[in-house]
Amino acid sequence: MSYYRRFAAQTLKRGLKQPYVYLVSALFSFIAVLVMRKIGQVDLPARTLDFLGMAIIFNGFLPLCFISIYLCALPVFFVEKKQKTLTMLFCSPAGLGEILWGKTTGLVLSAFIVPLLFMLVSMAVFTPHVLASMASWKALAAIMIVAVTATAYTAIVGTALLTAHDDRVINIVVFALTLAQFWLTKLTQSAAGKSLFSGVLFQYAGIMCGFIAMAAAAYFLYLSKIRVVESA
Numbered sequence: 001m002s003y004y005r006r007f008a009a010q011t012l013k014r015g016l017k018q019p020y021v022y023l024v025s026a027l028f029s030f031i032a033v034l035v036m037r038k039i040g041q042v043d044l045p046a047r048t049l050d051f052l053g054m055a056i057i058f059n060g061f062l063p064l065c066f067i068s069i070y071l072c073a074l075p076v077f078f079v080e081k082k083q084k085t086l087t088m089l090f091c092s093p094a095g096l097g098e099i100l101w102g103k104t105t106g107l108v109l110s111a112f113i114v115p116l117l118f119m120l121v122s123m124a125v126f127t128p129h130v131l132a133s134m135a136s137w138k139a140l141a142a143i144m145i146v147a148v149t150a151t152a153y154t155a156i157v158g159t160a161l162l163t164a165h166d167d168r169v170i171n172i173v174v175f176a177l178t179l180a181q182f183w184l185t186k187l188t189q190s191a192a193g194k195s196l197f198s199g200v201l202f203q204y205a206g207i208m209c210g211f212i213a214m215a216a217a218a219y220f221l222y223l224s225k226i227r228v229v230e231s232a
Contacts, residue, residue, distance in 0.1 A: 156173065165231045
Protein backbone atom coordinates (compact mmCIF):
# COMPACT_ATOMS: atom_id res chain seq x y z
CA MET A 1 0.00 0.00 0.00
CA SER A 2 1.33 3.44 -0.90
CA TYR A 3 0.93 5.69 2.12
CA TYR A 4 2.47 8.53 0.14
CA ARG A 5 -0.46 8.56 -2.30
CA ARG A 6 -2.91 8.26 0.57
CA PHE A 7 -1.53 11.31 2.39
CA ALA A 8 -1.29 13.26 -0.88
CA ALA A 9 -4.93 12.54 -1.77
CA GLN A 10 -6.09 13.29 1.78
CA THR A 11 -4.23 16.60 1.88
CA LEU A 12 -5.46 17.58 -1.58
CA LYS A 13 -9.06 16.89 -0.56
CA ARG A 14 -8.68 18.95 2.61
CA GLY A 15 -6.86 21.74 0.80
CA LEU A 16 -9.64 22.14 -1.76
CA LYS A 17 -11.97 22.97 1.14
CA GLN A 18 -9.83 25.93 2.19
CA PRO A 19 -11.40 29.29 1.20
CA TYR A 20 -7.93 30.83 0.88
CA VAL A 21 -7.26 28.74 -2.23
CA TYR A 22 -10.19 30.24 -4.11
CA LEU A 23 -9.70 33.78 -2.81
CA VAL A 24 -6.07 33.79 -3.95
CA SER A 25 -7.08 32.16 -7.25
CA ALA A 26 -9.70 34.82 -7.95
CA LEU A 27 -7.43 37.73 -6.96
CA PHE A 28 -4.43 36.62 -9.00
CA SER A 29 -6.59 35.63 -11.99
CA PHE A 30 -8.12 39.11 -12.02
CA ILE A 31 -4.71 40.78 -11.86
CA ALA A 32 -3.30 38.45 -14.55
CA VAL A 33 -6.15 39.23 -16.96
CA LEU A 34 -5.69 42.98 -16.44
CA VAL A 35 -1.95 42.72 -17.11
CA MET A 36 -2.48 40.56 -20.19
CA ARG A 37 -5.06 42.99 -21.60
CA LYS A 38 -2.62 45.87 -21.17
CA ILE A 39 0.04 43.86 -22.99
CA GLY A 40 -2.42 43.03 -25.78
CA GLN A 41 -3.12 46.71 -26.40
CA VAL A 42 0.50 47.34 -27.38
CA ASP A 43 2.26 45.93 -30.42
CA LEU A 44 5.38 44.41 -28.91
CA PRO A 45 8.20 42.47 -30.60
CA ALA A 46 8.61 38.76 -29.91
CA ARG A 47 11.67 39.27 -27.71
CA THR A 48 9.82 41.69 -25.46
CA LEU A 49 6.84 39.32 -25.20
CA ASP A 50 9.21 36.53 -24.23
CA PHE A 51 10.69 38.71 -21.49
CA LEU A 52 7.24 39.71 -20.22
CA GLY A 53 6.18 36.05 -20.16
CA MET A 54 9.15 35.19 -17.94
CA ALA A 55 8.38 38.18 -15.72
CA ILE A 56 4.75 37.14 -15.26
CA ILE A 57 5.69 33.55 -14.42
CA PHE A 58 8.55 34.28 -12.02
CA ASN A 59 7.17 37.50 -10.48
CA GLY A 60 3.53 36.36 -10.52
CA PHE A 61 3.31 32.60 -10.17
CA LEU A 62 6.13 32.31 -7.62
CA PRO A 63 4.64 34.82 -5.15
CA LEU A 64 1.28 33.14 -5.76
CA CYS A 65 2.60 29.79 -4.56
CA PHE A 66 4.37 31.32 -1.55
CA ILE A 67 1.24 33.16 -0.42
CA SER A 68 -1.12 30.22 -0.95
CA ILE A 69 1.14 27.71 0.79
CA TYR A 70 1.69 30.11 3.69
CA LEU A 71 -2.07 30.43 4.20
CA CYS A 72 -2.82 26.71 3.88
CA ALA A 73 0.19 25.03 5.53
CA LEU A 74 -0.83 25.41 9.17
CA PRO A 75 -3.79 22.97 9.26
CA VAL A 76 -1.90 20.48 7.08
CA PHE A 77 1.28 20.18 9.15
CA PHE A 78 0.66 21.69 12.59
CA VAL A 79 -2.95 21.17 13.64
CA GLU A 80 -2.93 17.41 13.07
CA LYS A 81 0.24 17.13 15.12
CA LYS A 82 -1.31 19.00 18.06
CA GLN A 83 -4.37 16.75 17.80
CA LYS A 84 -2.04 13.75 18.25
CA THR A 85 -3.09 12.32 14.88
CA LEU A 86 0.48 12.17 13.59
CA THR A 87 1.71 10.53 16.79
CA MET A 88 -0.73 7.65 16.26
CA LEU A 89 0.41 7.34 12.64
CA PHE A 90 3.93 6.59 13.84
CA CYS A 91 2.57 3.31 15.22
CA SER A 92 1.46 2.35 11.70
CA PRO A 93 3.64 1.17 8.79
CA ALA A 94 3.63 4.74 7.38
CA GLY A 95 7.05 6.36 7.51
CA LEU A 96 7.82 9.98 8.37
CA GLY A 97 9.07 10.57 4.83
CA GLU A 98 5.81 9.30 3.34
CA ILE A 99 3.86 11.59 5.66
CA LEU A 100 5.93 14.69 4.86
CA TRP A 101 6.16 14.20 1.09
CA GLY A 102 2.57 13.04 0.78
CA LYS A 103 1.33 16.14 2.57
CA THR A 104 3.78 18.31 0.64
CA THR A 105 2.50 16.99 -2.69
CA GLY A 106 -1.14 17.41 -1.70
CA LEU A 107 -0.53 20.96 -0.48
CA VAL A 108 1.33 21.95 -3.65
CA LEU A 109 -1.49 20.55 -5.79
CA SER A 110 -4.23 22.36 -3.87
CA ALA A 111 -2.48 25.60 -2.91
CA PHE A 112 -0.41 26.14 -6.06
CA ILE A 113 -1.50 24.03 -9.03
CA VAL A 114 -5.21 24.83 -8.55
CA PRO A 115 -4.67 28.65 -8.43
CA LEU A 116 -2.26 28.33 -11.36
CA LEU A 117 -4.92 26.53 -13.41
CA PHE A 118 -7.44 29.21 -12.46
CA MET A 119 -5.07 31.87 -13.79
CA LEU A 120 -4.32 30.02 -17.02
CA VAL A 121 -7.99 29.34 -17.70
CA SER A 122 -8.88 32.99 -17.02
CA MET A 123 -6.19 34.19 -19.41
CA ALA A 124 -7.24 31.62 -22.03
CA VAL A 125 -10.84 32.81 -21.84
CA PHE A 126 -10.33 36.58 -21.70
CA THR A 127 -6.95 37.10 -23.43
CA PRO A 128 -6.39 34.02 -25.62
CA HIS A 129 -4.33 35.76 -28.33
CA VAL A 130 -1.89 37.30 -25.84
CA LEU A 131 -1.53 34.00 -24.01
CA ALA A 132 -0.86 32.18 -27.29
CA SER A 133 1.77 34.74 -28.28
CA MET A 134 3.63 34.11 -25.02
CA ALA A 135 3.45 30.31 -25.18
CA SER A 136 6.87 28.73 -25.72
CA TRP A 137 9.17 26.03 -24.40
CA LYS A 138 10.80 28.68 -22.21
CA ALA A 139 7.45 29.48 -20.59
CA LEU A 140 6.83 25.78 -19.94
CA ALA A 141 10.32 25.40 -18.47
CA ALA A 142 9.73 28.44 -16.26
CA ILE A 143 6.48 26.97 -14.93
CA MET A 144 8.28 23.70 -14.15
CA ILE A 145 11.00 25.61 -12.28
CA VAL A 146 8.38 27.44 -10.24
CA ALA A 147 6.58 24.15 -9.46
CA VAL A 148 9.77 22.48 -8.22
CA THR A 149 10.65 25.57 -6.18
CA ALA A 150 7.16 25.52 -4.68
CA THR A 151 7.60 21.86 -3.70
CA ALA A 152 10.95 22.52 -2.00
CA TYR A 153 9.50 25.59 -0.28
CA THR A 154 6.55 23.55 1.01
CA ALA A 155 8.83 20.79 2.30
CA ILE A 156 10.87 23.33 4.28
CA VAL A 157 7.76 24.94 5.75
CA GLY A 158 6.31 21.50 6.53
CA THR A 159 9.49 20.36 8.28
CA ALA A 160 9.48 23.52 10.41
CA LEU A 161 5.82 23.12 11.40
CA LEU A 162 6.15 19.40 12.12
CA THR A 163 9.01 19.98 14.54
CA ALA A 164 7.95 23.30 16.12
CA HIS A 165 6.22 23.82 19.46
CA ASP A 166 4.71 27.14 18.33
CA ASP A 167 2.85 27.65 15.05
CA ARG A 168 4.32 31.16 14.75
CA VAL A 169 7.52 29.54 13.58
CA ILE A 170 6.07 29.66 10.04
CA ASN A 171 6.49 33.44 10.06
CA ILE A 172 10.17 33.12 10.94
CA VAL A 173 10.72 30.40 8.32
CA VAL A 174 8.96 32.35 5.56
CA PHE A 175 10.98 35.46 6.44
CA ALA A 176 14.20 33.41 6.33
CA LEU A 177 13.22 31.88 2.98
CA THR A 178 12.47 35.34 1.59
CA LEU A 179 15.95 36.48 2.63
CA ALA A 180 17.40 33.30 1.12
CA GLN A 181 15.62 33.96 -2.15
CA PHE A 182 16.90 37.54 -2.17
CA TRP A 183 20.45 36.31 -1.59
CA LEU A 184 20.12 33.57 -4.21
CA THR A 185 18.73 36.11 -6.68
CA LYS A 186 21.76 38.34 -6.23
CA LEU A 187 24.14 35.40 -6.49
CA THR A 188 22.53 33.78 -9.53
CA GLN A 189 21.97 37.10 -11.29
CA SER A 190 25.69 37.72 -11.24
CA ALA A 191 26.49 34.14 -12.32
CA ALA A 192 23.85 34.09 -15.09
CA GLY A 193 25.19 37.29 -16.56
CA LYS A 194 28.78 36.10 -16.77
CA SER A 195 28.53 32.43 -17.68
CA LEU A 196 27.64 30.53 -20.83
CA PHE A 197 24.21 29.76 -19.38
CA SER A 198 22.94 33.32 -19.25
CA GLY A 199 19.40 34.62 -18.89
CA VAL A 200 16.57 34.75 -16.37
CA LEU A 201 15.64 31.10 -16.97
CA PHE A 202 19.02 29.88 -15.76
CA GLN A 203 18.99 32.41 -12.94
CA TYR A 204 15.78 30.99 -11.49
CA ALA A 205 17.01 27.45 -12.14
CA GLY A 206 19.86 28.36 -9.78
CA ILE A 207 17.39 29.68 -7.22
CA MET A 208 15.43 26.43 -7.56
CA CYS A 209 18.60 24.41 -6.86
CA GLY A 210 19.19 26.54 -3.76
CA PHE A 211 15.71 25.76 -2.43
CA ILE A 212 16.18 22.06 -3.21
CA ALA A 213 19.45 22.08 -1.23
CA MET A 214 17.74 23.73 1.75
CA ALA A 215 14.84 21.26 1.62
CA ALA A 216 17.25 18.31 1.45
CA ALA A 217 19.22 19.65 4.42
CA ALA A 218 16.05 20.13 6.47
CA TYR A 219 14.80 16.64 5.61
CA PHE A 220 18.00 14.63 6.06
CA LEU A 221 19.71 16.61 8.82
CA TYR A 222 16.88 17.92 10.99
CA LEU A 223 13.55 16.11 10.57
CA SER A 224 13.03 13.12 12.88
CA LYS A 225 10.20 11.30 14.65
CA ILE A 226 11.63 12.27 18.03
CA ARG A 227 11.47 15.98 17.23
CA VAL A 228 7.90 15.65 15.91
CA VAL A 229 6.70 13.71 18.98
CA GLU A 230 8.44 16.06 21.44
CA SER A 231 6.89 19.12 19.79
CA ALA A 232 3.33 17.76 19.90
